[in-house]
Amino acid sequence: MLRNREVWRTVVAFLAVGVIGAAIAWWLAGPLAAACVICVTAVLLAVLLVATWRRYRALARLAAQVDDVLHGARDVSFERMREGELAILASELDKMTNRLALANEDLKREKNALADALADISHQLKTPLTSLALMTSLVRGQLADARGNEAPLARLRTMERLEDRIEWLVSSLLKLARIDAGVVRFVRGRVEGSELVARASEPLAVAFDLADVALVRNVQAGAGFEGDVAWTAEALENVLKNCLEHTPAGGTVRVSCSEDSLAFRLRVEDTGPGISDKDLPHVFERFYRGGEAQGEKDAGSEVDPAGVGIGLALAKSLVTAQGGSVRAGNVEGGGACFDIVFFKATV
Numbered sequence: 130m131l132r133n134r135e136v137w138r139t140v141v142a143f144l145a146v147g148v149i150g151a152a153i154a155w156w157l158a159g160p161l162a163a164a165c166v167i168c169v170t171a172v173l174l175a176v177l178l179v180a181t182w183r184r185y186r187a188l189a190r191l192a193a194q195v196d197d198v199l200h201g202a203r204d205v206s207f208e209r210m211r212e213g214e215l216a217i218l219a220s221e222l223d224k225m226t227n228r229l230a231l232a233n234e235d236l237k238r239e240k241n242a243l244a245d246a247l248a249d250i251s252h253q254l255k256t257p258l259t260s261l262a263l264m265t266s267l268v269r270g271q272l273a274d275a276r277g278n279e280a281p282l283a284r285l286r287t288m289e290r291l292e293d294r295i296e297w298l299v300s301s302l303l304k305l306a307r308i309d310a311g312v313v314r315f316v317r318g319r320v321e322g323s324e325l326v327a328r329a330s331e332p333l334a335v336a337f338d339l340a341d342v343a344l345v346r347n348v349q350a351g352a353g354f355e356g357d358v359a360w361t362a363e364a365l366e367n368v369l370k371n372c373l374e375h376t377p378a379g380g381t382v383r384v385s386c387s388e389d390s391l392a393f394r395l396r397v398e399d400t401g402p403g404i405s406d407k408d409l410p411h412v413f414e415r416f417y418r419g420g421e422a423q424g425e426k427d428a429g430s431e432v433d434p435a436g437v438g439i440g441l442a443l444a445k446s447l448v449t450a451q452g453g454s455v456r457a458g459n460v461e462g463g464g465a466c467f468d469i470v471f472f473k474a475t476v
Contacts, residue, residue, distance in 0.1 A: 136181060143174050191219060198226050240311055254299050262292050301439045304363075305415070308446045315357040315451055322352035322386040322393070329365035330384070333373060341378040344369075347385035354393035354471040356451045364447035364455075365395065367440035368467050372399035375465065395469040403459040412457045415442040 147170030155163035269285045307313050326346055330337075337344050365384075372382045380400040387394050404412060411417045416439070441457075448455045453471040460466045 136178075139177070139181075140174065143170065143177065146170070147174070191222070195222065198229075237311075240309075243306065255296065258292060258296055258299075262289070265289055265292065298439060301367075301443050305439070305443055305446060308450055313360070313450070315360060317355055318358070320353050320356045320358045320361060322388070322395070323348045323350075325353075325358060325362055325365060325395075326384055326386065328358065328362040329369060332366060333369055336370075336373060337382075340373060340376070342373055342376050343381045345381055345383045347383065349385075349387040352386050352388035352393060354388070354473070356453070356471060360447050361451065364444040365397075365469070367444040368397050368455075368469070371440050372397055372401070372465065372467075375399060375401040377401065390473075392470050392472040396466060397469075398460050398464055398466045400464045403463050404457060404465045409457060409459075413441050413445040413455070415439065 147167060150170065151163040151166040154166045265285055265288055269289075304313075326348055330344055330346070333344075369382060369384065376382055376399045382400075383396075383398045385396050408417075445455050448469055448471075451471070453469060455470075456468045458466050458468070
């Protein structure tokens with residue numbers, strides 16, 4: 130309370146008025162009257178300070194209760210506030226808290242219901258897709274035994290690619306929906322850079338070989354951060370997959386990670402055409418399909434729906450949900466680059 134300038138101004142003004150009053154009383158009625166004025170001034174000042182102190186205590190309790198509400202408390206009540214206008218303020222805050230709690234509970238129920246519905250939809254889609262994949266494999270095996278079936282075999286391979294693409298899309302959309310609903314739980318633990326890069330690149334090893342694209346790793350020894358290794362590997366895998374899709378045969382995708390006193394830094398570069406200035410601000414938007422950098426004819430088609438704009442959006446959601454940041458850009462000489470940073474402290 131005494132650190133408040135308003136209180137000090139009031140005390141100084143009160144004392145100034147008391148001194149002036151005592152001087153006037155001395156001049157008009159003598160020293161006894163001046164002493165009486167000083168005593169009355171001291172008593173009134175003491176009453177003022179006590180009342181101010183009590184009010185500040187009430188405000189401090191009110192602020193502490195509001196802080197509890199902001200940190201998730203739901204059983205906070207402001208009924209102890211009985212001091213006039215503070216009681217009115219406390220009553221309004223109590224009403225607001227109850228309404229916000231009810232709205233938050235409704236929102237949580239809606240999010241959980243959405244996540245459950247999407248999980249059910251995903252499960253229902255995966256069942257016929259699995260059966261379709263099995264039947265396609267059987268038909269392809271029968272056609273492979275006979276001669277002159279190159280065209281049907283090519284169509285079946287296209288169907289298989291589309292089936293894999295649909296399964297990936299369903300899985301990615303489900304993960305995005307679960308992140309939006311807030312039902313994804315991230316484990317906090319030490320994530321080693323070498324393990325992260327290995328887990329992210331392992332599922333893409335065959336794809337890199339088939340595309341004739343080299344994957345170069347440059348990992349600083351001992352580099353790491355506090356986070357969820359599984360979900361972070363998922364994010365990095367999507368970035369690597371995007372770079373692979375836009376790197377021509379004979380090209381290279383480089384992934385490097387390092388750690389300094391401020392952050393853990395992860396960088397992915399490719400030797401593709403890069404990202405156009407028009408597409409650069411939108412690369413992490415969902416369902417955004419840029420085509421200027423790689424040519425509109427390569428942006429995707431009904432037969433090969435490449436670049437549907439899900440992978441990078443999912444990667445960004447997974448990184449930002451853990452407190453990290455991701456940024457896209459271009460390297461000198463051509464090629465795209467992606468920087469993922471996990472800071473050690475927030476200032």
